[in-house]
Amino acid sequence: MAIVQIADFKGLYHLAKTNLNTLLLQDCIDKYEKKYLIRLFGVELYDLFIAGLLIVPIDAKWTALVDAFVVQDNNEIIESDGLKVMLLGFIYYEYSKLQLEKNTPIGNVQPSSENSQMTGLSSMVVQRQFWAVDNFVAIQKYVNLNNSLYSTFNGAWIKYEYNW
Numbered sequence: 001m002a003i004v005q006i007a008d009f010k011g012l013y014h015l016a017k018t019n020l021n022t023l024l025l026q027d028c029i030d031k032y033e034k035k036y037l038i039r040l041f042g043v044e045l046y047d048l049f050i051a052g053l054l055i056v057p058i059d060a061k062w063t064a065l066v067d068a069f070v071v072q073d074n075n076e077i078i079e080s081d082g083l084k085v086m087l088l089g090f091i092y093y094e095y096s097k098l099q100l101e102k103n104t105p106i107g108n109v110q111p112s113s114e115n116s117q118m119t120g121l122s123s124m125v126v127q128r129q130f131w132a133v134d135n136f137v138a139i140q141k142y143v144n145l146n147n148s149l150y151s152t153f154n155g156a157w158i159k160y161e162y163n164w
Contacts, residue, residue, distance in 0.1 A: 042154030089132025
């Protein structure tokens, strides 16, 4: 079940979309949505989460993970912009990394034009990844705070990316 759609890449997560790159973007959505959700929840909770999204109406324990939230645990404020925003950030980042080089019959090349120059991973791209990690951590903290609802949680740790 796809949570992120190509049309979701707008605003802060805007990507130029053409007939030439939408297939690559869809491949990134298909690959990285599942990868990051499994890392977020662990395999068993991921399977339960995906199955839970297919049942209408969706149980409140699943919408609590999907929707934006702000909760307080003692003196720590835990804030998430929501699961879709988290996934947009990770997919935006992974897709942008793929744009640095193109494979051609003569080998890998860096695209260029008369009016622009490739920048590598810009601070804008890395910032989206940082926001995604912030949301990832917040959702995992929320799951830990509500461990009676999510007893099969076994998510993995994730780090900020510094490969510029």
